[in-house]
Amino acid sequence: MERVGGTGIDSAPLTPPEPDDAGPVRPVTLADVAAAAGTSASTASRALTGRGYVSPAVRERLVETAARLGYVRNAWALALKQQTSRVVGVVVSELGNQFYAGLASGIEETLRSEGYQMLLVSDNSDSAQELALTRTFLSLRAAGVIMTPVGTEGTAFLARHGIDVVEVDRQLSGSTCDAVVIDNENGARAATAHLLELGHRRIGLLVVETDWTTDAGRLRGYLVAHEEAGVEVDDELIVRIALKAPDAAARVGALLDVESPTAIFAANNTLADVAWNVIRERRLALPEDISLVAFDDVPWMSMVTPEITAVAQPTVELGRRATRLLLRRLADPARPPALEVLQPTLLLRGSTAPPVSA
């Protein structure tokens, strides 16, 4: 390899980062800006952050060169220095579920308006994954975390390390942290009462087999409504289905076969989906042969024929509230843990009617 007029210098690039044409592989630093404008880094910092004194002339020159060089502040260096970031971790159970999507969009919207970034991840309802993500957020020194908790360890872990957590939708950590939930009992009670009023006496309940407060509340609402109506509950009508259980459809089928309910109350949108499909496959007519009510209203429910009676949750608002709760705590770490409860709405549609026998 020949080299003409070698200067020996070839580690020092002859062409420093050009304005906007060539691609400076190394991002522009504050020092670059300061150097280009002939000031010290601290002056540049003051000019660009707007904190501290700097003469108008110099400030303008600095701002201008920063723009010319395409300077963007390094968020890590800042975070390292200030011991706090503008990143908020958000953990939901399933990204594909419309419920969580709505939740996430409510969170993101609010967070962005306050200048925070959302780090969104899904734990697939797996508490091991949840704990792992929790570590990630700690390593990222997130300003705070909002999550639909699967287990109780994640929240505890973060709290122990000084990271504020807001539990949303489910509340597993008692009153040790902020939380915002739906009034599940009330929603389920309304849904069940509706069926009871129509004359149903054998109402199948489909719930998830977890220790989540959502399903516990929905079960309670189901029971309370029966009690209030003076109707005895047959325990056999209550089907607990594990999360993502492959035999969910079979379980629902068995319920239909063995217990002959005249109505089904599915405690979440996924179970409603399963129930709806089983009903369709068996060519049962909705609502003539059987009534169906869902907890959580998602788009398909008002597209199918007949439309599905459902308990609608203010999903996006849930996200907004959770975010505001977190921001409030960040501003005032001393305030006592808050619990906000949002009311759902029962939407009467075509999938419910009096039982044939009535």
Next chain:
Amino acid sequence: MERVGGTGIDSAPLTPPEPDDAGPVRPVTLADVAAAAGTSASTASRALTGRGYVSPAVRERLVETAARLGYVRNAWALALKQQTSRVVGVVVSELGNQFYAGLASGIEETLRSEGYQMLLVSDNSDSAQELALTRTFLSLRAAGVIMTPVGTEGTAFLARHGIDVVEVDRQLSGSTCDAVVIDNENGARAATAHLLELGHRRIGLLVVETDWTTDAGRLRGYLVAHEEAGVEVDDELIVRIALKAPDAAARVGALLDVESPTAIFAANNTLADVAWNVIRERRLALPEDISLVAFDDVPWMSMVTPEITAVAQPTVELGRRATRLLLRRLADPARPPALEVLQPTLLLRGSTAPPVSA
């Protein structure tokens, strides 16, 4: 203030972060671990990263104390030091749309398996927001960015600052960066050919009014299919609807009223939703009165009656591929930009039939 036997030392806390009971508000640092184990920070670093020599005994002691103290490495400090992070920015158009949800889950899954974190955000199809997010990712010095581009500036900006971008679903930046897309033309051609074969001659096309490659390709497929079948296209049948246009339904209604198409091809799931609702409101029977085909298959399409014939896209796989492309580029920055094209599948269902006149 009296002080008995003052040693002068009161900056050193008498109670260092306790194991697991009290809550150390300040996260545990490497220095804490080193101090607790009686070594220097550098030794602790070597022990914990596994790089460099350290005697087995000391290593074990260090690992043990790190665990006891609940030490989690500070990702920023690391990134600052190593000039690179494990965070990948992902920007999609709408978090609530199932298509993007599938995409995101494919990306997240692959990213996580490689030890990266996904920073997921939505730009609401707004190029100003896109550019803003792009700055955020730069400030976070993301290892790379995967996005469904709205405009061309975002990608250019990142590229100029040395951050690798993979465009997914849409390809707006020509061959200046990696991209993975669906073969939109082919999918649209198959869908249109299907309608033509059934005997339809007046097929309404609903497309988004953008310069996105997706809709351009779908339009091309529509035209090519007509050409191949020797059928003249009436331009009036092609309806370009702006993103999130409030009058979308009215536009579709007008198409129905004025042009009397016997079939409609909706070029995305949102437009299919709009068309389906207009058809329902007018009490037109599917497929007797009119046929409907959608580009992009989402769950509701196989729940409504009749089910909707649709061009299914391998959404999750799209996300996986995009991620692999990014990872490959990170490993080898010099490789030429790649373009991957995935094939969609036409699913024949009940919403399409020969026109009544045929």
Next chain:
DNA sequence: CTGTTAGCGCTTTCAG
């Protein structure tokens, strides 16, 4: 009004 200095938490030469 501006520059110098120190240090956030971590890794990495480089001596010992």
Next chain:
DNA sequence: CTGAAAGCGCTAACAG
């Protein structure tokens, strides 16, 4: 095999 020192990019005292 281990520790001391330097430095990533930035800001916040503190002098000048």
